[in-house]
Amino acid sequence: MTRHRYAAALTAALISFVFVAPGTLLAADKINYRLKWLFNTSVVGDLYADVQGDFADAGLAVTVKSGGPERDAIKELELGQAQFGVASADQVIRALDKGAPVVVIAQLFQVNPLQWIYRQSAPPINDLSDLKGRTIGVTFGGNDETVMRTLLAKAGLETSDVKLFNVRYDYTPFYRGQVDIWPVYRNTQGIVIGRKMQADDDPVRFFIPAGFGVKFVANSVVTSRKMIQREPDTVRRFIRALLCGWEKALDPDNSEKALDMLQQYDRDTPRELLEAQLAITRTLVKPTPDLAIGTIDVAAWKQTEAIMRDQKQIAQPVGVEKALHSEFAF
Amino acid sequence: MLPRRIVQFLIIYFLGLAGLLAVKYGLQLSNYVIPGPALIWQTFQAEAVRYLRDVLDTMSIAIIGQVLSICLALLVGIVGRQTTWFGSFVKVAAYNVQAYPIVALAPIIFILLGDGFLSRLLIAAMICYFPLLLSVLGIMAEPIRDIEHFYRMTGRMRWQLEVKIRAFENLGKLTTVVAGSATLAMAGTIVAEFIAANAGIGYSIRIALYQSDLGKILIALFLIGISLSVYQGLLEWCGAFIRRTWESN
CATH class of the missing domain: 3.40.190.10 (Periplasmic binding protein-like II)
Structure with missing residues (x-):
């Protein structure tokens, strides 16, 4: 009962x-x-x-x-x-x-504020083919991965032509130079990281997908x-x-x-x-x-x-x- | 023992799923918020094999982490059972280490050890170690008076014998605690993978969350639950086997 x-x-x-x-x-x-x-x-x-x-x-x-x-x-x-x-x-x-x-x-x-930051001392990315051979940070499953894979496809590059690095909240791999280009929100993290690196005499540039025809x-x-x-x-x-x-x-x-x-x-x-x-x-x-x-x-x-x-x-x-x-x- | 555990898990899982589907159809929610049975089945067919591999990967780390935790908890429990200053010092140190939340420690662990095997293992061990320790301390600090008195009176008591007596008399409790800690070891490994690893089911769940795909998460939960039920059932069977062997000797 x-x-x-x-x-x-x-x-x-x-x-x-x-x-x-x-x-x-x-x-x-x-x-x-x-x-x-x-x-x-x-x-x-x-x-x-x-x-x-x-x-x-x-x-x-x-x-x-x-x-x-x-x-x-x-x-x-x-x-x-x-x-x-x-x-x-x-x-x-x-x-x-x-x-x-x-x-x-x-x-x-x-x-889109989602862009990639990279060192000025690295060769500039003037063409998508310039991504070849670089270690690129992406958040697997995130929209930055989607955007990057689209850019690679547009450049006619295979995933094996670059090294995709799994990105987390910690920027150490970028600061240490383990990763060449790192995804950031241009108007927030981009400013913070850019300033820090500028202070260390290591100025940065931004790789903007929209500049290469990918408007996500x-x-x-x-x-x-x-x-x-x-x-x-x-x-x-x-x-x-x-x-x-x-x-x-x-x-x-x-x-x-x-x-x-x-x-x-x-x-x-x-x-x-x-x-x-x-x-x-x-x-x-x-x-x-x-x-x-x-x-x-x-x-x-x-x-x-x-x-x-x-x-x-x-x-x-x-x-x-x-x-x-x-x-x-x- | 094993089939019962699996059946119990299936009842709980499908009751939970039925509750979700009741909410879905009651509120007329789309598949984006809660996937329907057809989409869940479709996701299962597409992802089950990959997710099962991920679960086994996670489980392998969890088992190693759990074994480490058991060894450590036994060691600290045996030392901490003594009512000496050192025994109480070990207990206090063990409690204090646990006071730090793992999510605060995890980033430090990942910076120091990277996001591979070792970090996952350490976090799994840290999460399942403390409840194990508490139980082991409780068991080891509690004398079995009538049996121990005999050995003390006859002058044959050694610390190894004391530990053996207390472990044997509480084998049922120990088995339950060890089986229960498997859940914590698994949860610890999943947390570690979710925060920073590049592999395992926690990592896959993180990606599914990025994509707001509850269907994938439901499949992951199903596979985690079923694997864990099998593992816990096996641990209980081992406990019963050890007890039988011990008793026959």
């Missing part, structure tokens, strides 16, 4: 978790915005829109949540834990491949299909407030205000470094003055999908262009 009671209680708990919990999640009044990564210069516009009141001015109560390796904004959208989020293009395309109802409403980075889209703002169908006005107000925050954060006239704010969120990075990071971020998010922040580069998205198909990371074409909805932002 007692056993039956336990079984009944367990079943009831499971049923209530499955069928009651979603209601409470979806019924949230405030907006949760899940970022891709921790609070740093790469999210300066997101923070600016929040702190400087752009969201509030649009009548929205937005909670900006930091991301991290264990966070996935697309999953949170489906689970109703977030209404908007930031995801990289490869995440979006993988999600579409598995039937996730995700849409892209703005592209934050026009140039980085962070974009995503929401659910349900959200754009049911609450298009909220989507419009949110994305416009967000992009307004980005425009203001990257305006050189607002640099001091943006840096003051960043220092509150990223206490471990000295202001001087944050300043350099902000300057580089500006060139990646708004490479030309006439290009509006948030513009979706449809051709680059299609190329990203093609790259992922070539490398068998998705099973079938997903038609990513159908998931791109710039009409809410502009």
Whole structure:
């Protein structure tokens, strides 16, 4: 009898978790915005829109949540834990491949900050064939591996023509010269490592995949299909407030205000470094003055999908262009 | 013993999987959040052989790590069983070493030893060593009064005999602890691989996580669980065999 009671209680708990919990999640009044990564210069516009009141001015109560390796904004959208989020293009395309109802409403980075750092004392990489014979750092399974394999294929190089080195958080193999070129986020780690090496009289260069025709889209703002169908006005107000925050954060006239704010969120990075990071971020998010922040580069998205198909990371074409909805932002 | 362990694992695994699928269909989630049965099966067919090799690789390191831990725990347990100053010093030192979280120590270990075999082995041993030590200390510090009294009175007691008596009288407990520590050794090796190694199932799980592929992770968990159940079943069988042999002598 007692056993039956336990079984009944367990079943009831499971049923209530499955069928009651979603209601409470979806019924949230405030907006949760899940970022891709921790609070740093790469999210300066997101923070600016929040702190400087752009969201509030649009009548929205937005909670900006930091991301991290264990966070996935697309999953949170489906689970109703977030209404908007930031995801990289490869995440979006993988999600579409598995039937996730995700849409892209703005592209934050026009140039992918994922680049490779190498020593100035090493022969320059002017042509992709110059990669031959080098030891190249990649994060196996990460999008830098995808980008590098695409570059190698474009150069007509086999994997055996180079040495791929498994990259971790520790940069020692690059500092020691065991690895020739090392993947970094240009506007954050790139600045830190570059400065350190410059201080040791060992200046660096950056190898930029986009310069060789490989445009692999980085962070974009995503929401659910349900959200754009049911609450298009909220989507419009949110994305416009967000992009307004980005425009203001990257305006050189607002640099001091943006840096003051960043220092509150990223206490471990000295202001001087944050300043350099902000300057580089500006060139990646708004490479030309006439290009509006948030513009979706449809051709680059299609190329990203093609790259992922070539490398068998998705099973079938997903038609990513159908998931791109710039009409809410502009 | 062995079939029972495997059946128990299968019940737990499939109950967990059924719970996940209930959440998936209850919330109408896509395959990106929780893969459906067809996708899980497809992933199993594509990855099972490669993942099984990875699990065996991880398990080989875990077993060596566990053997090292058992030796070390026995050594420290035997010394620490004494109520002398040195015995208590060894115990305090052993406890304090364990106070440092492995995730904080791991980067140092990887810088010093690289991301190969030795680092994985050391971390596996460090994670499974402490619970083993606690049990061994508990067992070795507890006298079997009636038996030991006889040998003391007749002047035949040696430390080797004392250890033997206490081990024999607690063989059931020791076997359970050793079998249980296999889980910790495996978990330790997976943590090490996840943080920095270039091989093993922990490394494969890390890649699957990068790609948000829960299907691959479910397959990895299945293979880890089944391999561990077989290994623990074998350890228990060995314990029972040793006890029978000891008793017949």
